[in-house]
Amino acid sequence: MTPQWWGALLGAGTGGGVVLVVARVVALRRPLIAVRVLPYVRDLPHAGRLVLAAAPTGAFRALVGPLLGSTADSLARVLGGNASIRRRIERANLPITVQDFRVEQVLWGLLAFAAAAGLSLAVAVRSPGRTLPLLVLCVVAFVLGVLLRENRLSAQVTERERRILLEFPTIAELLALAVGAGEGPVSALDRVVARSRGELSGDLGEVLADIRTGATVTAALDALARRSGLPVVSRFAEGMAVAIERGTPLSGVLHAQAADVREAGRRALIESGARKEIAMMVPVVFLVLPVTVVFAFWPGVIGLNLVTP
Numbered sequence: 361m362t363p364q365w366w367g368a369l370l371g372a373g374t375g376g377g378v379v380l381v382v383a384r385v386v387a388l389r390r391p392l393i394a395v396r397v398l399p400y401v402r403d404l405p406h407a408g409r410l411v412l413a414a415a416p417t418g419a420f421r422a423l424v425g426p427l428l429g430s431t432a433d434s435l436a437r438v439l440g441g442n443a444s445i446r447r448r449i450e451r452a453n454l455p456i457t458v459q460d461f462r463v464e465q466v467l468w469g470l471l472a473f474a475a476a477a478g479l480s481l482a483v484a485v486r487s488p489g490r491t492l493p494l495l496v497l498c499v500v501a502f503v504l505g506v507l508l509r510e511n512r513l514s515a516q517v518t519e520r521e522r523r524i525l526l527e528f529p530t531i532a533e534l535l536a537l538a539v540g541a542g543e544g545p546v547s548a549l550d551r552v553v554a555r556s557r558g559e560l561s562g563d564l565g566e567v568l569a570d571i572r573t574g575a576t577v578t579a580a581l582d583a584l585a586r587r588s589g590l591p592v593v594s595r596f597a598e599g600m601a602v603a604i605e606r607g608t609p610l611s612g613v614l615h616a617q618a619a620d621v622r623e624a625g626r627r628a629l630i631e632s633g634a635r636k637e638i639a640m641m642v643p644v645v646f647l648v649l650p651v652t653v654v655f656a657f658w659p660g661v662i663g664l665n666l667v668t669p
Contacts, residue, residue, distance in 0.1 A: 432462035435506065445513070451589040452516040453559065465509045472505030473498050520559050521590050525625065527560040528592060529618040536614035545577060545604055563588070567597075577604055592621055 446458050480494035538548035553565045570580035578601040585597035596617050603610040
């Protein structure tokens with residue numbers, strides 16, 4: 361083949377590659393359909409999760425995803441408790457499913473297994489007789505990684521509920537002020553949600569979304585009571601639903617609930633202070649007191665040694 365033909369083939373290949381790269385860049389720069397539709401469905405429940413569902417997946421996920429999925433299914437069959445996991449995911453308000461959480465558990469376990477395997481390999485090179493205990497260590501590391509992810513989920517639930525308890529009195533007082541000024545329950549919810557940021561305001565935003573999509577106010581509040589893992593939020597939603605159904609003064613109910621939450625916070629703070637006071641005795645008894653005794657008696661011991669012939 362002549363050099364001219366080689367040049368033509370090389371130019372054609374280069375041009376085709378450039379065309380493919382430009383076409384792919386243009387396709388990636390085009391906004392997703394979920395992003396274009398999102399401003400019109402922002403008030404619908406879980407509308408923000410459409411972007412995650414429509415995001416393109418990489419080649420690594422396409423290759424490893426089926427294996428991780430099957431491993432996650434096996435893990436779910438071994439551990440069980442999918443209902444509890446689903447409940448905690450809802451309480452933590454995480455944009456994942458139970459299957460996604462199981463995959464994350466597998467990944468955490470694999471990371472712990474890889475760390476333990478690297479350490480075990482370094483030890484096994486010097487001591488080949490310890491291979492079996494090191495294999496057991498790797499398996500234990502995998503199990504600990506899986507359990508650590510579940511423990512992390514429980515910690516996320518606890519942290520979110522703590523933030524909700526901190527926000528609740530302020531949100532309840534704002535709702536009471538809005539209702540006392542003459543606004544209806546839905547208008548008051550809309551005003552408070554539009555002017556507040558936080559976990560509880562996000563939950564109230566889902567209540568508004570349910571109302572705007574056709575659910576009644578009481579049904580949306582009852583759904584909030586079922587989703588919440590906090591008794592105070594459940595009583596708040598049930599109290600609002602009962603007040604709306606029976607026509608009782610809603611402002612007084614909200615003020616009373618805010619006062620109850622503040623009083624519960626004061627009691628929790630006092631109990632925490634009492635526990636910290638007991639914990640503070642540990643360094644006093646085991647560190648400060650022995651040092652004080654040594655400083656008190658050491659000069660006398662030295663003096664006795666100097667006086668004694």
